[in-house]
Amino acid sequence: MGEARTMVAVEVTAPGKPEVLLPGRRPLPKPSAGEIRIAVQAAGVNRPDVLQRLGKYNPPPGVTDIPGLEVAGTVDALGDGVEGWAIGDPICALLAGGGYAEYCVAPAGQCLPVPAGLSMAEAAALPETAFTVWSNLFERGGLGPGEALLVHGGTSGIGTTAIQLGTAFGARVFATARGADKCRACVDLGAERAIDYETEDFVEVVKEATGGAGVNVVLDIVGGDYVARSIDALAVEGRYVCIGFVRGATATVNFFPVMTKRLTLTGSTLRARPLSYKTALAGQLRTRVWPLVAEGRVRPVVHEVFPLSAAAEAHRLMESNQHVGKIVLSVG
Template identity: 70%
Template structure:
C-alpha cells in the first residue's frame, strides 16, 4: 500500500499552555538513506515535550517542530542504506522529534524490535526512558550489583524505569516520591525503601539505612536545593548524575565534601547526542534489557492513553504530576 502524501500531526501553534497543541495536516516525511519511515500506532509523552511546547526547549537544528520523542508502529519504508528491517516489521524508536503524527522517521540505529509479547502502546513508552536510564545509571553512573541507588521522582517515567532496572541488576534501591500512594507504587516496582519527601528527609533516611555511609549512585532530575543535599547523601566514591533541573540548574554547592569523598558529578542530555551514540545505547538495551522486558521482569508503567487529537489533555495531566509512570497517545486503533 502506497504511503499517503499528507498526515495528521500535532503542532505547537505558539509557545504556551497545553491548548496551543492543535491537529494539523503535514506532508508525510521521506526517510533519508539511513532512516526508517514508521507508520505510527502510538507515541509517548515526555517532559521535554512539555518544555518544547512552552518555548523552553528548542529541538536540535534540522529537527521537525512536531513534538514527540518516542513511538511504536510498523515499518512503512526503509532508506537506501538500511539493512535488517522490512516493510511491515513492528518497531519502536527513539526520536529527536516528530512522534505526535501518523508517520515519522527515525535513524535505523535508534529503532528496536518490539519486545516479545508487548503491545504497540506499551512499546511506545519504552524508548525515551529506557535509553535515558541505561545511559545515565549504568553507563555514566556505573551502577554495580550490590551497590545502593537513589532515584528522585520515583513515580515519573524515568523513576519507574530506573527502580526496576536498578533492582533487576542487583542494586539496593531507594526512591523519593510525594505521598503514600506514590511511595507504595515505588515499593511495588521494587524499591527497597520509598521516601515521602513531604514527610521525610531523604538524606537522613538513606544515611540511617546505610549505616551512615550514604548511597553509591544518585539519579537526579530535580536540581536546585537537592544538589547540595545529594552531595551529603552520597557515599565515598559515589556518583551523582543530573538529567534535568525541575528546581533550577544554578545553586551554590560546597565542593569540599565532593573532594573529601572523591565524588563524581556528571550528567547528560539524550536528545542532542549524535545518532551513533544512541545506536550504541540501543545495542546495549537489545542485549541486556530486551530479554528482561520479554520475560516481564521489567515493564513500562502506563498510566493513561489519550487519542492523538487530545494531546493537550495529555500534557495537562503530565503537568498536574498526578500520574504514575508514562502517558501515551493512541494514533491508530
C-alpha cells in the same frame, strides 16, 4: 494508512499553555538513506515535549518541529541501505522529534523491535526512558551490583524505569516520591524503601538504611535544592547524575564534601547526541535490557493513554504531576 501525501500531526502553534497543541496536516516524511519510516500507532509523552511547547527546548538543527521523542508502530518504508527490517515489522524508536504524528522517520540505528508481550502503547513508553536511564545510570553513573541507588522522582517515567533496572542488575534501590500511594508504587516496582519527600528527609533515611555510609549513585530529575542534599546523601566515591531540574537548573553547592568524599558530579542530555552514540546505546539495550522486558522483569508503566487529538490533555496531566509512569498518545 497507505501512501497518503499528507498526515495528521500535532503542532506547537505558538509557545504557551497546553491548548497551543493542535492537530494539523503535514507532508508525509520521506526516509533518507539509513532511515525507516514508521506508521505510528502510539507515541510517548515526555517532559522535554512540555519544555518544547513552552519554547524552552527547541529541536536540534534540521529536526522537525513536531514534538515527540519516542514511538511504536510498524515499518512503513525503508530508506536506502537499511537492512534487517521488512515492511510491516513491529518497531519502536527513539526520535529527536516528530512522534506526535501518523508517520515519522527514524534512523535505523535508533530503532528496536517491539519486545515480546508488549502492547504498542507499552512499547511507545519504552525508548526514551530506556535509552536515558541506561546511558546515565550504568554508563555515566557506573552503577554496579550490590551498590545503593537513590532515584529522585521515583514515579516518573524515568523513575519507574530506573527502579526496575537498578533492581534487575542487583542494586539496592531507594526512591523519593510524594504521598503514600506513590511511595507504595515505588516499592511495588522493586524499591527497598520509598521516601515521602513531604514528610521525610531522604538524606536521613538513606544514611540510616546504609549504616551511615550513604548511597553510591543518585539519579536526579529534580535539581534545585536537591543537588546539595543529594551530595550529603552520597557515600565515599559516590556519583551524582543530573538529568533534569524540575526545581530549577541552579544550585548552591558546598564542595568540601565533594572533595573529601571524592565525589563525581555529572549529567547529560540525549536529544542532540550523535547517531553513532545512540546506535551503540540501542545495541546495549537490545542485548542487556530487551530480554529483561520480554521476561517481564522490567516493564514500562503506562498511566493513561490519550488519543493524538487530545495531546493538550496529556500535557496537562503531565504538568499536574499526578501520574505514575508514562503518558502515551494513541495514533490512528
